[in-house]
Amino acid sequence: MAALSGKSALVTGGSRGIGAAIAKRLAKEGADVAITYSSSQQRAQQVVDENLNGGRRAVAIKADAADQVAVRAAVQQVAQEFGKIDILVNNAGLLAFGPITDFPVNDFEKVLSVNVRSVFTATQESVRHMPDGGRIITIGAVNCETVPVPGASVYALTKGAVASFTKGLARDLGGRKITVNNILPGPVDTEANPASGPFADTMLGFMAVKRYGHADEVAAMAAYLAGPEAGYITGASLLIDGGFAA
Numbered sequence: 001m002a003a004l005s006g007k008s009a010l011v012t013g014g015s016r017g018i019g020a021a022i023a024k025r026l027a028k029e030g031a032d033v034a035i036t037y038s039s040s041q042q043r044a045q046q047v048v049d050e051n052l053n054g055g056r057r058a059v060a061i062k063a064d065a066a067d068q069v070a071v072r073a074a075v076q077q078v079a080q081e082f083g084k085i086d087i088l089v090n091n092a093g094l095l096a097f098g099p100i101t102d103f104p105v106n107d108f109e110k111v112l113s114v115n116v117r118s119v120f121t122a123t124q125e126s127v128r129h130m131p132d133g134g135r136i137i138t139i140g141a142v143n144c145e146t147v148p149v150p151g152a153s154v155y156a157l158t159k160g161a162v163a164s165f166t167k168g169l170a171r172d173l174g175g176r177k178i179t180v181n182n183i184l185p186g187p188v189d190t191e192a193n194p195a196s197g198p199f200a201d202t203m204l205g206f207m208a209v210k211r212y213g214h215a216d217e218v219a220a221m222a223a224y225l226a227g228p229e230a231g232y233i234t235g236a237s238l239l240i241d242g243g244f245a246a
Contacts, residue, residue: 208243
């Protein structure tokens with residue numbers, strides 16, 4: 001029997017990149033999977049179609065992570081569709097770089113809303129529909145551990161907030177045997193940060209393993225944390241960064 005058979009999962013921002021890889025891996029492990037997306041219905045439907053096998057259910061819901069009302073409504077829709085939410089993966093995120101001296105306030109508010117507020121909102125609503133023994137996994141970033149280049153202070157601020165939130169949630173939810181963990185990817189080859197992009201050579205210079213990570217590698221870690229063997233791991237921020245923070 002697949003490790004996640006009978007479980008239901010929600011992956012925010014699951015139409016592409018790391019989120020899509022996680023959604024597909026959780027479905028492969030036997031879970032029913034819902035994803036949220038902000039723009040491309042076509043991409044979201046492709047992920048759904050790939051996950052519809054073995055009798056499992058899959059659904060895509062349009063919900064911009066910057067819109068907290070939409071995020072809460074999406075969680076409620078997933079709970080109604082599946083009857084429960086066993087696994088929440090807070091994956092939706094926004095990259096934002098720039099010097100602090102002239103970082104636009106509107107940009108700050110947006111990145112804060114996507115990277116922090118949406119994690120709070122999705123988590124708060126999900127635990128209302130989560131059985132004991134559930135799993136909450138947030139996709140943070142290595143930049144809460146190290147910030148080796150200028151211009152990343154605001155982004156690091158949001159990822160540091162998520163790391164601290166993870167520790168507090170582990171205490172809040174431990175009595176229900178719900179584990180809460182934070183995955184910290186380093187540079188991963190996605191559309192947002194391609195291995196052939198203009199910053200690739202700089203990023204490779206910080207790594208012990210001289211390559212970008214793959215979304216499937218992050219998905220494998222998420223699947224492990226979502227599974228039965230990870231029940232004693234909680235409150236942790238786990239690096240998967242090729243030694244970027246070493």
